[in-house]
Amino acid sequence: MNQRLSNNNDTSLTDEARSPPSTDTITNFTKVQHVAKQVVLLIRRLSTGAGFVSTGKYRMRFKTSLLKEPKHKELVSCVGWITADEVYSCSEDHQILKWNLLTSETSVVVKLQEDIYPVDMHWFPKTIAGKKQALAEIFALTSTDGKFHMMSKTGRIEKSVEAHRGAVLASRWNYDGTALITAGEDGQIKIWSKSGMLRSTLAQQGCPVYSVAWGPDSDRILYTFGRQLIIKPLQPSSKSLQWKAHDGIILKVDWNSVNDLILSGGEDCKYKVWDSYGRPLYSSSPHDYPITSVAWAPDGEVFAMGSFNTLRLCDKTGWSYALEKPNTGSVFSLAWSADGTQLAGACGNGQVIFAHIVEQRWEWKNFEITLTKRHTMQVRNVLNDAVDTLEFRDRVIKASLSHSHLVVATALQCLVYNTKNWNTPLILDLKEGTVSMILQAERHFLLVDGGGIYVYSYEGRLVCAPKFPGMRTDILNAQTVSLSNDTIAVRDKADEKVVHLFDAQTGKPIGDGKPLTHKMEVMEIALDQCGASNDRKIALIDKNNDLYLTSARRLGREQRMHKIGSMVHTMVWNDSANILCGIQDNQFTVWYYPSAVFVDKDLLPNTLFTKDASEFSSAPHILNYTGTQVTVRRADGSLVYGGVPPYPTMLHEYTGSARWEEALHLCHFAKDQALWACLAGMAMANRELNTAETAYAAIREVDKVQYIKFIKDLPSKESTLAHILLFSGQVQEAEATLLQAGLIYQAIQIHIDLFNWDRALELAVKHKTHVDTVLAHRQKFLQDFGKEETNKRFLQYSEGVEVDWEKIQSKIEMELAKERERAASSSVGSSMASRR
Amino acid sequence: MAKDPLAEAGLHFDELNKLRVLDPDVSQKTTELKEECKDFVDKIVQFQKIVGGLIEMVDELAKEAEKEKMKAIGTRNLLKSVAKQREAQQQQLQALIAEERMQLERYRIEYEALSKVEAEQNEFIDQFMLQK
Numbered sequence: 001m002n003q004r005l006s007n008n009n010d011t012s013l014t015d016e017a018r019s020p021p022s023t024d025t026i027t028n029f030t031k032v033q034h035v036a037k038q039v040v041l042l043i044r045r046l047s048t049g050a051g052f053v054s055t056g057k058y059r060m061r062f063k064t065s066l067l068k069e070p071k072h073k074e075l076v077s078c079v080g081w082i083t084a085d086e087v088y089s090c091s092e093d094h095q096i097l098k099w100n101l102l103t104s105e106t107s108v109v110v111k112l113q114e115d116i117y118p119v120d121m122h123w124f125p126k127t128i129a130g131k132k133q134a135l136a137e138i139f140a141l142t143s144t145d146g147k148f149h150m151m152s153k154t155g156r157i158e159k160s161v162e163a164h165r166g167a168v169l170a171s172r173w174n175y176d177g178t179a180l181i182t183a184g185e186d187g188q189i190k191i192w193s194k195s196g197m198l199r200s201t202l203a204q205q206g207c208p209v210y211s212v213a214w215g216p217d218s219d220r221i222l223y224t225f226g227r228q229l230i231i232k233p234l235q236p237s238s239k240s241l242q243w244k245a246h247d248g249i250i251l252k253v254d255w256n257s258v259n260d261l262i263l264s265g266g267e268d269c270k271y272k273v274w275d276s277y278g279r280p281l282y283s284s285s286p287h288d289y290p291i292t293s294v295a296w297a298p299d300g301e302v303f304a305m306g307s308f309n310t311l312r313l314c315d316k317t318g319w320s321y322a323l324e325k326p327n328t329g330s331v332f333s334l335a336w337s338a339d340g341t342q343l344a345g346a347c348g349n350g351q352v353i354f355a356h357i358v359e360q361r362w363e364w365k366n367f368e369i370t371l372t373k374r375h376t377m378q379v380r381n382v383l384n385d386a387v388d389t390l391e392f393r394d395r396v397i398k399a400s401l402s403h404s405h406l407v408v409a410t411a412l413q414c415l416v417y418n419t420k421n422w423n424t425p426l427i428l429d430l431k432e433g434t435v436s437m438i439l440q441a442e443r444h445f446l447l448v449d450g451g452g453i454y455v456y457s458y459e460g461r462l463v464c465a466p467k468f469p470g471m472r473t474d475i476l477n478a479q480t481v482s483l484s485n486d487t488i489a490v491r492d493k494a495d496e497k498v499v500h501l502f503d504a505q506t507g508k509p510i511g512d513g514k515p516l517t518h519k520m521e522v523m524e525i526a527l528d529q530c531g532a533s534n535d536r537k538i539a540l541i542d543k544n545n546d547l548y549l550t551s552a553r554r555l556g557r558e559q560r561m562h563k564i565g566s567m568v569h570t571m572v573w574n575d576s577a578n579i580l581c582g583i584q585d586n587q588f589t590v591w592y593y594p595s596a597v598f599v600d601k602d603l604l605p606n607t608l609f610t611k612d613a614s615e616f617s618s619a620p621h622i623l624n625y626t627g628t629q630v631t632v633r634r635a636d637g638s639l640v641y642g643g644v645p646p647y648p649t650m651l652h653e654y655t656g657s658a659r660w661e662e663a664l665h666l667c668h669f670a671k672d673q674a675l676w677a678c679l680a681g682m683a684m685a686n687r688e689l690n691t692a693e694t695a696y697a698a699i700r701e702v703d704k705v706q707y708i709k710f711i712k713d714l715p716s717k718e719s720t721l722a723h724i725l726l727f728s729g730q731v732q733e734a735e736a737t738l739l740q741a742g743l744i745y746q747a748i749q750i751h752i753d754l755f756n757w758d759r760a761l762e763l764a765v766k767h768k769t770h771v772d773t774v775l776a777h778r779q780k781f782l783q784d785f786g787k788e789e790t791n792k793r794f795l796q797y798s799e800g801v802e803v804d805w806e807k808i809q810s811k812i813e814m815e816l817a818k819e820r821e822r823a824a825s826s827s828v829g830s831s832m833a834s835r836r
Numbered sequence: 837m838a839k840d841p842l843a844e845a846g847l848h849f850d851e852l853n854k855l856r857v858l859d860p861d862v863s864q865k866t867t868e869l870k871e872e873c874k875d876f877v878d879k880i881v882q883f884q885k886i887v888g889g890l891i892e893m894v895d896e897l898a899k900e901a902e903k904e905k906m907k908a909i910g911t912r913n914l915l916k917s918v919a920k921q922r923e924a925q926q927q928q929l930q931a932l933i934a935e936e937r938m939q940l941e942r943y944r945i946e947y948e949a950l951s952k953v954e955a956e957q958n959e960f961i962d963q964f965m966l967q968k
Contacts, residue, residue, distance in 0.1 A: 287931075320938070325928045636938075636942065639945075639946045640946065
C-alpha cells in the first residue's frame with residue numbers, strides 16, 4: 001500500500017490530480033482496518049460468550065441506572081420530566097415521587113387519596129411558540145376512577161374532573177397547551193380546555209382507547225382502536241384515516257412533530273413506524289413480550305421502546321441501535337427529557353429506570369469522535385491513532401463535525417473546536433438551553449433552539465438571526481433547513497410549498513423578500529455549497545419525489561424550476577464541488593453538473609453517473625458526500641460506502657478558476673462522455689465558446705457544434721450574447737438583449753428562425769420595419785409546406801405589402817453591415833477607452 | 837385334728853405368738869401381694885417413662901422428617917424455578933445475541949462496502965499510473 005502511494009506521488013500530473021485519490025485511500029484504508037478490527041472483536045466476543053452485559057463499543061446505546069431497591073411499593077404507571085434533571089413518577093401505591101438526577105435524591109411530593117390509582121400523566125407544555133411559559137407548572141394526572149386531575153408542581157390537586165366511565169387511560173396536552181385530550185376505557189375521546197371544561201367528545205367507539213397522540217400541528221389526533229389506528233382531524237367535516245396496524249391490541253402510540261412519523265406498539269409484540277398517511281415504514285420482528293411503551297425523542301432522530309425487562313433504542317427508520325435487558329418488569333411508560341438526551345421509564349416492579357444516550361459517534365474525514373460519557377468526548381485521528389479527550393462542564397446535547405470544525409452544544413454553552421487544535425475551544429454562552437439542531441457550512445454554522453435560528457461564524461461572532469412570520473423552530477429538521485456559505489433556506493411549516501431564503505450575512509430575505517414557492521409540498525431542501533453566491537442553487541424534493549433545481553438568488557425575474565430527477569428519495573450535495581448525488585428509484589445517481597439544465601437541458605442526461613443501488617437495499621438514506629465518497633445508511637442501519645470518480649470534482653475546480661486548457665486535458669485523459677458533457681455545459685455557462693465547441697464535438701452533438709460555430713462568427717457582442725441565451729432556450733432574454741442594443745432586425749430574425757411568426761410580426765409592426773421580411777418568410781414557409789394562410793393578422797398585413805425578395809435581401813445585407821460597422825467602431829472605442 | 841376353738845373364733849397366733857385376727861398365712865400372702873403390686877406399679881411407671889421418651893423421640897423424628905420433607909419440596913420447587921429462571925436468562929441472552937448478530941451483520945456489510953471502495957480505489961490508482 002505504502003509502496004503504491006509513494007509511486008503515485010511520483011506521477012507527473014498536477015498536484016490536484018494527484019492528491020484526491022491518495023488521501024482518500026489512506027483514510028479509507030485505515031477505516032477499513034478499523035472496522036475490520038471491530039468485527040474481529042465482536043466475533044471474538046460472540047464466540048467466547050463473554051461480555052454480553054456491555055453492548056458493542058462505538059455504537060450509540062443507553063446507559064441505564066436502577067436503584068437496588070424500588071422506591072415505590074407498587075407498580076409505577078407513569079413518569080414525566082419537569083426540568084432537565086427532575087422527574088415525577090406516579091405509582092399505584094398512591095405516591096408521587098420526585099427524582100432529582102443531579103443530587104440523586106428522591107422525595108415524596110404527595111401521597112394521594114387511597115382511591116386514586118394513577119394511570120397517565122402529562123406535563124403542561126413549557127414553551128409556546130418560542131415564548132417561555134411563565135404560568136405555574138401543572139400536569140394532568142388521570143386515574144382509574146374516571147377522573148383526571150390538574151396537579152400543581154407541589155402535588156396539590158387544583159381541579160378534579162369527572163371525565164369517563166371506567167379508567168381514563170391516556171391524556172395529552174396539545175403543543176401550545178390550549179387543549180387537553182383524554183381517552184377512556186369507555187371508548188370515548190374528549191377534548192378539554194385548559195381550565196378543565198369539556199369542549200367536545202371527539203370519538204366514541206366500542207372498545208377502550210389505550211393511547212392517544214397529537215399531530216404535529218395539533219390539528220389532528222391519533223388514537224388506538226383495538227388493532228387499528230385512527231387519525232382524526234379536529235375539524236368535524238374532514239375525513240379520518242383508519243388502518244389495521246397490528247395483529248394484537250395496540251397499547252401505545254406516539255407521533256413526532258419534527259419528522260411527522262408515527263410509532264405504535266402492541267400485544268403482537270411488535271413495534272412499527274408509520275408515516276402520517278398510514279403507510280408502513282418499519283415493522284420489528286416479534287419480541288417475547290408485548291410492547292408496553294414507545295416514545296419519540298423530541299428531535300425525532302431516535303425513539304425508545306419498552307417491554308418486559310426490555311429497553312431498546314432505535315433509529316427513526318426503525319432499526320435498533322441497542323438493546324438493554326434491565327430488571328424492571330414491564331416498562332409501562334417512557335418519557336424523554338426536553339433536550340432528548342435522557343429517558344425515564346415507569347417499571348412494573350416499582351422501579352423507575354433512568355437512561356441516557358452514550359457512545360454516539362461523529363465521523364468526518366480522518367476524525368472519529370465518540371461521546372464516551374455524558375460529559376466526555378473522545379477524538380480519534382485514524383491516520384495516526386492520536387487520541388484526545390474533551391471534557392465538558394455540562395451534559396452534551398448536540399454535536400456536529402464537518403468542515404474542519406466540531407461544534408458541541410451543552411446545556412449552557414456552545415463550544416467550537418478546530419480539528420487542528422483540540423485544546424482550546426471557542427466558547428459561546430447560550431441564551432436558551434436546548435439546542436435542537438446544528439448545521440455547518442464552510443464559513444459559519446447554524447444553531448436552532450426554541451427561540452430562533454442563529455448563524456455564528458467559527459470565530460464565535462453572531463452573524464445573523466433570520467426570522468419570518470409564523471416561524472416555529474421546534475419542528476425544524478435537517479431536511480427542512482439548509483445552510484451554505486451565503487444563503488440559508490428554511491421550508492415553511494404552515495405552507496409546505498414555500499421555502500424562505502435568507503442572506504446568511506445579514507439575515508434578510510433574499511431579493512424582493514418573496515419566498516420561493518413550489519407547486520407541490522416540498523419535503524427536502526438542500527443548497528449547493530460551492531461557487532459564487534450569485535450562482536447559488538437550491539435542490540428540492542417534493543411530495544411526488546421529483547427533484548427540482550432552481551436558483552436561490554433570483555435577480556428580479558421569476559426563475560424557472562427545472563425538474564432534474566424523479567423518484568428521488570434522498571439527496572446530498574458534495575462538500576467541495578457543486579455535484580449532487582441522490583438515489584433515484586433503484587439507481588444511485590450523481591448529477592456531475594446539475595446546473596447544465598440552465599444552459600442546455602439536453603445535456604443533463606449525459607452528465608449523470610449512475611450505479612445500481614441494489615447494494616443499498618430498500619429505502620437507503622444518504623448521510624454525506626465528502627470528497628469522492630458517499631456514505632449511505634441502509635434501512636437495516638448498516639453503513640455502506642460508495643465511490644464516485646474524482647474527475648468531476650477536479651473539472652469543477654478547473655472551470656471554476658477558468659483553467660479551460662487544463663479542463664480539456666483532464667477530459668482527454670479521463671475519456672469519459674459524461675465528463676465531456678459537463679465540460680460542454682460549464683463552458684457554455686461561462687461563454688467559453690472554443691472549449692464548448694471541442695466538448696460538444698467530443699460528445700458528437702454536431703448540431704450544437706454548428707451553432708456554436710455560427711455564434712462565433714457573429715459580428716457584434718450583443719448578438720453573440722443573444723444567441724448564447726437562445727442556445728440555452730431563453731428566447732425572451734435573447735430578444736430583450738437584441739432590442740436593447742437596437743438590433744431590431746436580428747430580434748425579428750430569431751423569431752422567424754423559431755417559426756414564432758406572431759411575435760416576429762408584432763415586433764416588425766411595432767418598430768415599423770421589416771414587415772415585408774416577415775411576410776416573405778411566412779409565405780415561403782407556407783409554400784414549402786403546401787399550406788394556406790389562415791392567420792388573420794398575416795392576411796391583413798399581406799394585403800398592403802408587396803413581397804420583393806431582392807429588396808428584402810438587400811435590406812438584410814444592409815442591417816448586417818450596419819451591425820458589423822457598429823461592432824467594429826465600438827470595439828475600437830472600447831480599446832481606445834481601455835488604452836486611455 | 838382337733839378344732840382350734842380360737843381359730844373358730846377367728847383368732848390366730850402367729851410365730852411370735854402374737855394374737856392375730858387374720859390367719860398368718862393369709863396375712864403373709866397379702867403382704868406378698870402388696871409387695872408385688874408395688875413392684876408392678878413401679879415397673880409400670882418406669883415403662884411409661886420409657887414409652888413417653890420413645891414417643892417424644894418419635895415425635896421429634898416426625899417433626900424432623902416433616903421439616904426435611906418441606907425442605908425437599910422447597911428445593912425441588914426452587915430447582916424448577918431455577919430452570920425457568922435459566923430459561924428467562926437464556927431468552928434474554930438470546931435477545932442480546934440476536935442484537936449483536938444484527939450489529940455484526942451491519943459491520944460485515946460496512947466492511948464489505950469499504951473493502952469494495954478500497955479495491956475500486958486501488959484499481960483507479962493502478963489505472964491512473966498506467967495511463968500516465
